[in-house]
Structures are given as C-alpha cells and as structure tokens.
Amino acid sequence: MxxxxxxxxxxxxxxxxxxxxxxxxxxxxxxxxxxxxxxxxxxxxxxxxxxxxxxxxxxxxxxxxxxxxxxxxxxxxxxxxxxxxxxxxxxxxxxxxxxxxxxxxxxxxxxxxxxxxxxxxxxxxxxxxxxxxxxxxxxxxxxxxxxxxxxxxxxxxxxxxxxxxxxxxxxxxxxxxxxxxxxxxxxxxxxxxxxxxxxxxxxxxxxxxxxxxxxxxxxxxxxxxxxxxxxxxxxxxxxxxxxxxxxxxxxxxxxxxxxxxxxxxxxxxxxxxxxxxxxLEEANVQLTRDAVRDGLTGAYNRRYFDQTLTEEWKRASRAQQPLSLIMVDVDHFKSLNDHYGHPTGDAVLRAIVRTLTTVLRRPNDLLARYGGEEFAVILPGTDLKGAMLVAEHMRASIEAREIPNDRSGSGRVVTLSVGVASDQPAIGGTQQELLDRVDSALYRAKSQGRNRICS
Incomplete structure (x- = not known):
C-alpha cells in the first residue's frame, strides 16, 4: 500500500x-x-x-x-x-x-x-x-x-x-x-x-x-x-x-x-x-543606446544633445577652450514630404544623417536631431573659423549627393541652410545664449535665400 x-x-x-x-x-x-x-x-x-x-x-x-x-x-x-x-x-x-x-x-x-x-x-x-x-x-x-x-x-x-x-x-x-x-x-x-x-x-x-x-x-x-x-x-x-x-x-x-x-x-x-x-549586458547597452538615439534617423536625440551640451560647456569652461555649435535645417522639406510622401521624406533624413556623420571626424563631435528636419552639431575645442569649415563641408556634401527635390528652388536638389555660433565659456556668457545665437544665424541663412551658411 x-x-x-x-x-x-x-x-x-x-x-x-x-x-x-x-x-x-x-x-x-x-x-x-x-x-x-x-x-x-x-x-x-x-x-x-x-x-x-x-x-x-x-x-x-x-x-x-x-x-x-x-x-x-x-x-x-x-x-x-x-x-x-x-x-x-x-x-x-x-x-x-x-x-x-x-x-x-x-x-x-x-x-x-x-x-x-x-x-x-x-x-x-x-x-x-x-x-x-x-x-x-x-x-x-x-x-x-x-x-x-x-x-x-x-x-x-x-x-x-x-x-x-x-x-x-x-x-x-x-x-x-x-x-x-x-x-x-x-x-x-x-x-x-x-x-x-x-x-x-x-x-x-x-x-x-x-x-x-x-x-x-x-x-x-x-x-x-x-x-x-x-x-x-x-x-x-x-x-x-x-x-x-x-x-x-x-x-x-x-x-x-x-x-x-x-x-x-x-x-x-x-x-x-x-x-x-x-x-543582459548587451541588451542594457542596446536599451541605453535606444534611449539616447532618434528612432528614425539613428542620430542622437534632443535630450542627449541637451545633456552633452551642458557637459561640454562645463568642460570648455575648465579647459578655457572654445565651443561651437552648428544648426542645420533641410530646405523646403515640407514641400518634399508633400510631393514625394512621408516614406521618401524619412529616407531623405536618414541619408542626410549618414552624410553628415561622415563629415564629423573627431570622436567628441556630436550630431543630434534637434527636431523635425533640424539637426544640431556640437564641436568641442573648435573656434568659429573651424566650425565654418565643417559647416561648409556639410552643406557641400549634401548638395553633391543631388537628392531630388522638385519643390526646391536650388537646382531641384535637397540643400541645407546652416547657422554657426562659437563662444569661449571661460570668458563669460551661457550655453542658452550660444543656442540663441546659432538659432538666429540659421534664421538669417534661411531668410537670405537658403543653401548657405551664416554665423
């Protein structure tokens, strides 16, 4: 039993x-x-x-x-x-x-x-x-x-x-x-x-x-x-x-x-x-990467840009080095989206990110999607003259790709309007003032006919 x-x-x-x-x-x-x-x-x-x-x-x-x-x-x-x-x-x-x-x-x-x-x-x-x-x-x-x-x-x-x-x-x-x-x-x-x-x-x-x-x-x-x-x-x-x-x-x-x-x-x-x-560690790395990257283009997102700008401003102030910003806007992007459709517009943004990334050679340079069709670049240890050279390289590289845009007035290709600003944090000023200046420079570049750089 x-x-x-x-x-x-x-x-x-x-x-x-x-x-x-x-x-x-x-x-x-x-x-x-x-x-x-x-x-x-x-x-x-x-x-x-x-x-x-x-x-x-x-x-x-x-x-x-x-x-x-x-x-x-x-x-x-x-x-x-x-x-x-x-x-x-x-x-x-x-x-x-x-x-x-x-x-x-x-x-x-x-x-x-x-x-x-x-x-x-x-x-x-x-x-x-x-x-x-x-x-x-x-x-x-x-x-x-x-x-x-x-x-x-x-x-x-x-x-x-x-x-x-x-x-x-x-x-x-x-x-x-x-x-x-x-x-x-x-x-x-x-x-x-x-x-x-x-x-x-x-x-x-x-x-x-x-x-x-x-x-x-x-x-x-x-x-x-x-x-x-x-x-x-x-x-x-x-x-x-x-x-x-x-x-x-x-x-x-x-x-x-x-x-x-x-x-x-x-x-x-x-x-x-x-x-x-x-x-698990790789998954955590991927999650961290996803948390700081833009899901559409793969560029860094706005939140990570703000954090990095604050850190680089403090670092430049301690090292008494210049800090430059570049603000990029895709010309006539709304018209491109309306004419070719959103999938084509998304593909154009990804192509622009890949091209701009190849221009940035230094590991500390950072490209981020600032919002919509706007992108921002942080250039630590770079003065205004150096930032202007990088900005021109960016503008010329996108124009040379000849991405079609029949709604653009600049040779019917995708072009960029670029604003550049530089500052010496150790001397004075704030990072918000630097952001305001680069935004104003971008606005001038757009108002003056686009496909150009202003500082």
Whole structure:
C-alpha cells in the first residue's frame, strides 16, 4: 500500500519528481517481496528466521532504489539524469551482495556464514546511512515537491532505522508488539502520503555555497555504491579473480564517466550563466543606446544633445577652450514630404544623417536631431573659423549627393541652410545664449535665400 501511495503521488505531482517517487516505490516493492517470503516461511516475523538467504536479500536490495532516488540530479541546477550509470553500479552491488552475503551457491558463499547479529548490524548500518543521506538532501533542498519527498522519506527512514535497532536489541519481545513495530514505519509513510499537501512548484536554491554542497551530495550516493562494489568484490574468492577485477573496474569506470559528465554539466551551466549575463549586458547597452538615439534617423536625440551640451560647456569652461555649435535645417522639406510622401521624406533624413556623420571626424563631435528636419552639431575645442569649415563641408556634401527635390528652388536638389555660433565659456556668457545665437544665424541663412551658411 505504501508503494502504491508513492506511485500515485508521483503520477499526480510534477513530472520532475515522478522518477524519485517511482524509485522509492520500487524499493518498497522489494521490501514487500522479502516480507512476503519470510511470512510464508514463518507465518509471523521472527528475527531468527531472517537467516533465510533468498528473502533476506530483498531487505538489503530495497535500499538500492532509495539511493538512486537520493542521487538523482537536482533539477534546480539544470543537470541531466544519471540513472543509467548509477543503475549499472547499483546492479553490480546487487549481484555481489547476493553472491557474497546471501547466496548459498557453491564456490560463492562466505567462508563464515552470516549470523543473526551480523545480519542485524548490516541492516542497521544501511538504514542509518540512508536516513543520514536523505536528511542531508532535505537540509539542502529548496521549497517544493522535492523537499516534500525528502521530508517524507527522511521521516520514514529514521523511524525504520529506530525500529530495526529496537528489534535487533530486544529479541525476546512479544510477537504482537514486534509485529506492530514492524509495520509502524509503513503505516506512518502511508499516512504522510495521504495527508501531506502536494506542491506543484519549486524554487531555485540561491547561493554559491548551497550549489557547492549540492554538487557534493549529487555525487555522494554513487560514491557509496562504488565503495560498496569494491568492498564486496574484495571478498570474492581467488578462483573468481577475473569476476572480481571486472566488477571493480566496471564500477570505477562508470563512476568516472558519471563524474566527468556531471562536471561538464556544471561547467556548461556556468557558461550559460555567463552568456546570459553577457546577453543582459548587451541588451542594457542596446536599451541605453535606444534611449539616447532618434528612432528614425539613428542620430542622437534632443535630450542627449541637451545633456552633452551642458557637459561640454562645463568642460570648455575648465579647459578655457572654445565651443561651437552648428544648426542645420533641410530646405523646403515640407514641400518634399508633400510631393514625394512621408516614406521618401524619412529616407531623405536618414541619408542626410549618414552624410553628415561622415563629415564629423573627431570622436567628441556630436550630431543630434534637434527636431523635425533640424539637426544640431556640437564641436568641442573648435573656434568659429573651424566650425565654418565643417559647416561648409556639410552643406557641400549634401548638395553633391543631388537628392531630388522638385519643390526646391536650388537646382531641384535637397540643400541645407546652416547657422554657426562659437563662444569661449571661460570668458563669460551661457550655453542658452550660444543656442540663441546659432538659432538666429540659421534664421538669417534661411531668410537670405537658403543653401548657405551664416554665423
């Protein structure tokens, strides 16, 4: 009934915990087979009857699926399942344990048969190790159905270990009490499965320390299985030396493959985190770029222009250097838009930005869309004469492109009106005054016939 309860819990719970519940159920089925065999032999539980080797083996083997459930990959860190190498090592343990501890086959049985005390000690050690491993898993797990598994399983394993210790110590205990104790862990497990609320979500454990210890725990159970193979194989008689060496070699190789792949998974997971961080940084850079760029033309926007002008004004004042501004207006742009359509007008603005950008050679020079068809240029460390040369280069470059504009009076091509102003912030004045002067210069250039520069 407890095994069926585990299967039902796994079937109704999250898919990532289904394998763990199935493995626990498999362990309980093995226990039930051993109990059925002993009950058939004795009719009631009697520790003296536990030397029947065929059925004793199932009480030992029940712990193997439990170990596999505890050593299954922690989904919170995105690791692959290692059931096949763990299962292969566990299969070797099962075979060796059956041959060395419980088998009566000629040539394989132990020189000294197991006594009732030896058998009790084996089960007690096994139960305590399983309970400790499960408790460690519980302490390291985050909230969710995984933690529920470890909570329920820890309670069952500790109670089972206590019952075994009591039954091993008090061999003359009355049969009714002995039977009640024998069934107690399974009744409590069944009760927990029935009434413990099921969780359908899981939270990722945080902290480097938790992940490091989790890596250790992920490999602890397979280490125990591998050590178990070595201990059991070391007791094999000399006439079976080939089987002895082969068992040890296969177990060590499987564990080595498992560890190598597990480390590769952690390394890959670390790379994915690094790549995610890099992608996030690139996305932040792109967001920052989008925040300061004009969406249509790719030039800097008005907000970034105002911020940069303030910074350059302060820098020019400290360094006692000149600061120049250029204001550019596309001639007859409204007529161009009306005649050719807005998509053509947008394409013209983008072409103008690309051309003007090639004129600006210095990294500190800045081109921004000031508004509509107006563009502004900041030239740090440039006097009026230098700014006039840059402005003329801009005007001539646009005119040389011969972008059609039948509504223009200047050769039916797109042209620019340009205003230029320069100031020495260290001497006096304000950046607003500089903006007013360059705006006035642009107005004069437009009023005097366009396609010209005024300062």
């Amino acid at each position: 407890a095994a069926l309860g585990c299967l039902q819990r796994g079937f109704n719970g999250p898919i990532e915990t289904r394998r763990s519940w199935n493995l626990i159920a498999a362990g309980l089925v093995l226990w039930a087979v051993g109990q059925a065999g002993l009950s058939y032999l004795s009719g009631a539980f009697d520790l003296r009857q536990m030397l029947a080797p065929t059925w004793n083996f199932f009480f030992f083997a029940y712990g193997i699926p439990i170990i596999l459930a505890l050593s299954s990959a922690n989904e919170n860190v995105g690791l692959r399942s290692f059931l096949w190498p763990d299962g292969a090592i566990a299969a070797i343990v099962v075979v060796l344990a059956n041959l060395q501890l419980f088998s009566s086959a000629p040539g394989w049985s132990r020189l000294v048969p197991l006594s009732v005390t030896d058998l009790g000690n084996i089960y007690n050690i096994q139960n305590v190790l399983l309970a400790c491993a499960c408790t460690l898993r519980l302490l390291l797990s985050s909230r969710g159905e995984k933690r529920t598994i470890y909570s329920i399983l820890s309670g069952f394993l500790w109670i089972n270990a206590l019952v075994w210790a009591i039954l091993s110590s008090f061999k003359e205990m009355p049969v009714p009490i002995r039977n009640a104790l024998w069934e107690l862990p399974f009744l409590l497990l069944l009760t927990a499965l029935a009434f413990w609320p099921q969780s359908h979500g899981s939270k990722v454990a945080k902290g480097t320390g938790i992940l490091t210890v989790g890596f250790l725990v992920d490999n602890l159970s397979p280490v125990l299985l591998t050590i178990g193979v070595i201990i059991l194989a070391s007791e094999i008689k000399r006439e079976h030396i080939v089987f002895k060496v082969l068992s040890m070699t296969i177990a060590v190789v499987l564990f080595g493959i498992r560890t190598a792949i597990r480390q590769s998974d952690y390394f890959r997971g670390h790379l994915q985190i690094v790549e995610s961080q890099q992608a």
